[in-house]
Amino acid sequence: MDDAIAITLYDYYRSSASYRVRIALNLKGLDAGKAYKQCPISLIDNEQNSRDYTKVNPNGLVPSVKTDHGILSQSLAIIEYLDETYPNIPLLPNDPWQKAQCRSFALLIACDIHPLNNLRVLNYLNSDLGVNQNEKMVWYFHWLERGFQALEAMLSRSPSFEQAFCFGNHATLADICLIPQIYNAKRFDFDMTKYPNLSLVEQHCQQIDAFKHAHPDQQ
Secondary structure (H helix, E strand, C coil): CHHHHHEEEEECCCCHHHHHHHHHHHHCCCCECCCEEEEECCCCCCHHHCHHHHHHCCCCCCCEEEECCEEEECHHHHHHHHHHHCCCCCCCCCCHHHHHHHHHHHHHHHHHHHHHHCHHHHHHHHHCCCCCHHHHHHHHHHHHHHHHHHHHHHHHCCCCCCCCCCCCCCCCHHHHHHHHHHHHHHHCCCCCCCCHHHHHHHHHHCCCHHHHCCCHHHC
């Protein structure tokens, strides 16, 4: 679609929510610099709270996208917008039950794990509550472990799990959310050996160009 060139993605390379959107764009065949413009927002330099960026996203978070229709935030809302606008490669299963399971898996990551462990929360623990580095990591690992245990169990009981993708035989919203969360976990030396199903999905997805090109190291 010709109007894809009108998309601007505001993101930070290590933001897992931004990473999700980059994967989705790649899976849709929308290339940075061709189909959309990338506008980096440095969380380290606090650019997300700048006057210019809070005009884009008053919540001061990434990612955001600007389209001909306006500005949209929240990674899952952005991904579902892309999925409906560019339906050539669906990011959700067709079967209603599998679609609901896929959303449940993705929302566990996006709503239960990520909000407790994102940079804004970790910085608040340090700067405002006086939590030291060791205590902060206890917090981080606690919520990550609880979430990953649930995700591992969901895959174990899913009849559609074939040890390549979370649900079905192609990448979906579930994989898009899982891979960035595992990336963040590994950054902090989280032990993934207890989660063989999650690790199998990661190993498979990281062989796919859409995932490889979205990786923070490739930005």
